[in-house]
Amino acid sequence: MSDVSGTQRLYYYDAALRRFSATIVALGDGGRRVYLDRSAFYPTSGGQPHDTGLLADIAVLDVVDEGERVAHCLAEPIGLPVGAMVVGQVDSARRQDFMQQHTAQHLLSALLTDRYGWPTVSVHFGDATSTVDVSGVEGLSSAQLARIEREVNEAILANHAVSVSYEEAATAGDLRKASDRDGVLRIVSIEGLDRSACGGTHVSRTGELGMLLLRGAEKTRGHTRIEYVCGGRAVSRARADAELLARTARPLSAAPEDLPLLVPRQLERLAEQDAEIRRLRKALAGYEAQALWQQAVPDASGIRRVRHDVDGPVKDAEPLAQACIALGHCVMLVTSRTTGGVLIATAADSVVDAGVSLKAALQVVGGRGGGSPRLAQGSVPDIARLPELLSALGF
Numbered sequence: 423m424s425d426v427s428g429t430q431r432l433y434y435y436d437a438a439l440r441r442f443s444a445t446i447v448a449l450g451d452g453g454r455r456v457y458l459d460r461s462a463f464y465p466t467s468g469g470q471p472h473d474t475g476l477l478a479d480i481a482v483l484d485v486v487d488e489g490e491r492v493a494h495c496l497a498e499p500i501g502l503p504v505g506a507m508v509v510g511q512v513d514s515a516r517r518q519d520f521m522q523q524h525t526a527q528h529l530l531s532a533l534l535t536d537r538y539g540w541p542t543v544s545v546h547f548g549d550a551t552s553t554v555d556v557s558g559v560e561g562l563s564s565a566q567l568a569r570i571e572r573e574v575n576e577a578i579l580a581n582h583a584v585s586v587s588y589e590e591a592a593t594a595g596d597l598r599k600a601s602d603r604d605g606v607l608r609i610v611s612i613e614g615l616d617r618s619a620c621g622g623t624h625v626s627r628t629g630e631l632g633m634l635l636l637r638g639a640e641k642t643r644g645h646t647r648i649e650y651v652c653g654g655r656a657v658s659r660a661r662a663d664a665e666l667l668a669r670t671a672r673p674l675s676a677a678p679e680d681l682p683l684l685v686p687r688q689l690e691r692l693a694e695q696d697a698e699i700r701r702l703r704k705a706l707a708g709y710e711a712q713a714l715w716q717q718a719v720p721d722a723s724g725i726r727r728v729r730h731d732v733d734g735p736v737k738d739a740e741p742l743a744q745a746c747i748a749l750g751h752c753v754m755l756v757t758s759r760t761t762g763g764v765l766i767a768t769a770a771d772s773v774v775d776a777g778v779s780l781k782a783a784l785q786v787v788g789g790r791g792g793g794s795p796r797l798a799q800g801s802v803p804d805i806a807r808l809p810e811l812l813s814a815l816g817f
């Protein structure tokens with residue numbers, strides 16, 4: 423790694439360049455990290471993700487901006503020495519996609535600042551969607567979002583030229599955001615709309631953006647984050663949304679446009695049915711309790727001991743137990759055949775403290791539980807020990 427001269431960045435001058443030849447000037451990481459005298463590969467910088475593609479027919483996994491130089495990280499060693507000529511091929515679809523997202527951001531940021539007074543504080547270009555964080559927003563309605571979206575799309579359709587110029591920082595005027603760099607600035611202009619210092623790759627006319635779709639806005643750390651997709655992403659996102667709506671509407675035998683009315687109506691019906699089920703369950707528990715209470719034979723002191731087995735959790739039988747003890751002179755014990763759970767409920771006139779007696783009985787079998795004088799719950803560590811617990815409780 424003796425050569426420290428810089429990499430000539432071909433993407434600065436020709437964003438459409440995809441295939442190029444160059445000379446290897448240095449190697450690292452056993453030949454997996456390659457430095458060239460010039461490159462069309464865009465390294466991750468300014469929020470725009472790096473290109474991928476092929477270098478000497480080997481996959482380029484990452485492209486790193488090291489200041490003066492650009493490092494190309496390959497899937498395997500290049501197998502060529504310093505001084506060799508290589509051909510690089512940038513993945514066109516990925517580059518075109520990020521050029522669209524990036525240029526759309528310039529356009530969106532320009533419009534949000536000029537027409538709404540909301541300057542962009544940060545941007546992010548993601549694999550699925552991109553975002554701009556803006557400041558000064560008081561509130562953003564969906565109607566406003568729709569209007570901004572329409573305005574951006576009008577600017578796209580107007581097919582403004584996007585051009586790159588190099589100007590001295592000291593004399594470069596009308597920049598959207600003042601640059602803190604000295605010397606020559608690379609300025610990206612959208613004809614009549616925007617001038618920004620930027621080192622990224624952009625389309626050459628706004629018409630190449632196709633369309634822009636705003637996905638929504640949310641408050642984030644004092645700013646407002648606006649999410650968008652552009653170009654091919656806007657089409658595939660709209661297609662995915664249409665599929666999603668159709669799939670949601672199908673089981674309801676409805677048209678997608680009927681969903682906003684239909685779904686709340688269905689939820690309301692469901693809530694009504696839930697309330698009805700609860701009412702019926704309570705009534706049923708009353709009838710079942712009466713039958714169980716009548717079947718149990720009162721002991722010498724007139725107390726009926728009612729035993730009930732369930733398959734699920736004992737808690738589900740609580741309404742039944744409550745209904746049973748409401749009939750008076752009764753102790754009800756619910757056990758679960760599957761969980762080893764125990765529930766004991768006692769009528770006030772039974773003179774049995776549910777919490778105290780269950781706790782004492784559980785101590786015998788090493789279980790855990792407790793509760794109030796009228797209702798207690800617990801469980802045995804092993805279902806095989808349930809009979810022991812029952813006899814400790816006098817059942």
Ligand SMILES: [Zn+2]
Pocket residue numbers: 524525528610620621622623624
């Ligand atoms: Zn840019």
